[in-house]
Amino acid sequence: MAQAVKRLFPDAKLAIGPAIEDGFYYDFDIPKKLTPEDLPRIEDEMNRIISEDLPIERREVRREEAIQLFRNKSERFKVEMLEEIDDERVTIYSQGEFFDLCRGPHLSRTGRVRAFKLLSLAGAYWRGDESREMLQRIYGTAFDSEKELNHYLGAREEALRRDHRKLGVELELFSIRDEIGPGLVIYHPKGAVLRTVIEDFLKKEHAKRGYQLVISPHIMRRDIWATSGHLQMEYPMYFFEIEGQGYGIKPMNCPAHIMIYKSRTRGHRDLPLRFFELGTVYRHERSGVLHGLLRVRGFTQDDAHIFCTMEQSEEEINNCISFAFEIQRIFGFDTFRIALSTRPEHFVGTHEDWEKATETLKKALESNELDYFIDEGEGVFYGPKIDVKLRDALGRWWQGPTIQFDFNLPRRFGMAYVGADNEEHTPVMIHRTVLGSLERYIGILIEHYAGAFPLWLAPVQVVVLPIADRHVTYASEIVGKLRSRGIRAEINQERETTANKIRKAWQMKIPYMIIVGDNEQNSNTLSVRSLSGKDERGLDLKQVIDDLLDEIESKAIRKA
RNA sequence: GCCGGCGUAGCUCAACAGGUAGAGCAGCGCACUUGUAAUGCGCGGGUUGGGGGUUCGAGUCCCUCCGUCGGCUCCA
Structure with missing residues (x-):
């Protein structure tokens, strides 16, 4: 494809173009703005290259030599990449007049490409960095046969048919309207029934497991967000004033739960304390990220905070994990992908805390015999976390439950319990959800079931x-x-x-x-x-x- | 927020290269009283997302804002 683009747009500069899960993409810097009409043209050129059946040759060269090669063609992105590669030798693949830096492997000849299609255009930052220039990305896919390609395109159409934004309107579940505001969901009667059924079920399941239901206000003093650290982290919140006093709309429920904890002196025999809330929070998400129910500005978390001793934390996390999976299975999900996210660049708390917390999460996953992978640096600022992704009927992955360790807030809020030794200790805090957010989860359910819910969830049975x-x-x-x-x-x-x-x-x-x-x-x-x-x-x-x-x-x- | 596309009736879409908006479904009315995936006829409905501009004339061209879609970045 890159060769075709270079033929059609000689000024195009190559950036990066890897294979992805079900296809490939390539980023270019092209002076002309590509439009969807350009895709067929590029496809035509690609077909020409395929029929030319050019041999594809692999060549290993010294890094310096490669830099020279790409500098001559003023491929600045390739040069930048090469300058940061540690290996002394790199590989270059060439086909006809075109060559590119690539690890490989490749087909032996261009004629071996069987079935492909260019799918879409998009903007993408060079190296995924917001502060770098915006490039033009072309997405495509390729298969061994027309049949497989058509199968893939059929699956894409099926996904479109199941789109919860479309089904949500057709089934009269919810709507998001200009007049109300972007990212703000209004539940219509049928959607409200669905949501209520889920909420009632969650409340019951939490009570069974020793959680206590609590309810907290939607707005809280600005100061409390300074105590929690949200202010300093420039968390995307909404702020306003009441009689000269600063307030923020809550983006999380934790401070209120902490206040409940602090409403009296706690002894070690009080722990663990498990506070559960269907907490509606608002976050100032950037406009470009909003997406139906999956990414909104106001949503309700099935949120809980567990306050316990360090010794209790492993068992509590174990219980959270089995709770979450048990509930997910009831909703019809049985395949998961689990990520353990570690310390990010910006964080509060000490290195030791982070290590201790991360170890505890690891141990809990391992004792549950769950496979997981480490997502380096993807933790939240206040602690490491476990994220669970769900696989739906179409094989797509969705963000589900999360379990987050937090050594930081208890300290910031000066939380304490009296231990058996009659000394004050700082409790450990665990944030966790079972579904994530009701909005997102309902969106996932709609797509998973294509709107045909199990009887217990169906708005009209x-x-x-x-x-x-x-x-x-x-x-x-x-x-x-x-x-x-x-x-x-x-x-x-x-x-x-x-x-x-x-x-x-x-x-x-x-x-x-x-x-x-x-x-x-x-x-x-x-x-x-x-x-x-x-x-x-x-x-x-x-x-x-x-x-x-x-x-x-x-x-x-x-x-x- | 950034890049690009799009925005016509509640929904899905039409309107040649600028010449003052059409259809199906839905809704309402009438007739039909019906047996397992669309009964027929009729009626109403749009200051073409908002604002500004070019033009004798803008749904169509330009600017801007809003929304939305596909991505990027971010995230429950």
Whole structure:
């Protein structure tokens, strides 16, 4: 591709162009601004290069020699890269008039490229550094056969169909509107039901495990954010004044939980203390990063802070880990990728604290026999953390739970407990979530299930469809009975054909349709049609209710 | 925030190279009383994201702001 770009745009300067998970990209500095219309042109040129079937040659040269080579072509990015490479020898691949610095390996000839497609254009900073120049990046992908390429492109379309932003509107779950503001979610009735179901479930599960529910205000004095260190870290917050006093909208819930801890003297027998809050926080995210429910400015975390002794911390973290995975499995996720993030460049606290905390997290992961990888320098400023990524039905990875160690806040807030030795000690603090944020998690669920939620989560579980007006009374009775058993049921009494009512229920991904006409009314039975199209007739209402309740209770996962 | 694309009715989209906006779905009304993925007819609906400019004339061209999409950086 780079060769094609160089042929079409001789002024283009090559930056970097690696292979990525499902394709490749290349960054260029081109005076002309590329538009999507340029992609087919570049593809044409690429096809020409493929049909030329140029041999691809690997050559090993001294670093100095390579620098000279690229300097002659005034490829400043390549020169910059070479100047920072430690190896004395580097490899250069060439094909026809084109050559590039690359570790390899490559195909033997350009004619070996089978199926490829350029996908998109994007801006990208040179070396990913915000302060460096913006380059133009071209994304593409390549496969061994047209078939595989088409399969990949099909998967991309499927992902588009499942896009939670699209489904969120179609299924009337939520919206984000200009008038309200970017990154601010309004939940419509159906979305609010979904969220409430998740919240109630979380509250119950936390109570089971010894967490205490707490609630804290959305705004807190500016000073407390100085104590916590958010101010000094220039955390992206919103600030304002009330009667001359500075306030900030909370971007985290920790200070309030710490205040609850500090509301009385704590002894070692009080610990561990586990405070859980569905805490709505606001963060001033930069406009370019907002993305549907996955990245918003206001969101609710299923947040908890555990205060304990150093000795207790390992067990507490173990429990957090098993809690998180248990819940994730119930929601239908069973494949994970776990990252342990270590000390970042900017941090508070001492080196020793960081090491101790990181070790504890490591030990907890290892004792749970979980595979993980180390994300060097990716910790939060206040402590190292474990991040869990979830794999969805389409094989994509999403940010899920996080468990963060914190030696710093307890010290900053002067927290203490009286130990068995009758001396004051500083407790250890653990921040953790099970889902992450409700907004993001709901977004992930929508995409994972393509909107067809398991019964226990479905905003509308059953829709009752009377065939004609004379069946409405009977249908309403059924709805009433379902509702009295806590089943979320609705009636569609539009004067429409049954086929159309079924189509609408199907579009709304309602798990079950109960259809009643003369046959059912006369025999006091029902017909049940499932979302997947299964059709059963002459059923008994009591039995249907029991079956529905069983399925809800079991939180069974259905295939989307 | 940065680079680029886009912004027409609630939704999906149309309107030749500038000549004062159209369709389907949805909504409303009427008819139909219906048996498992769209019944028919009719009606209403837009100061073309906001503001400014060029022009006799702007949805169309230019500037600017806002939003959004794809990335980068950042992140629950």
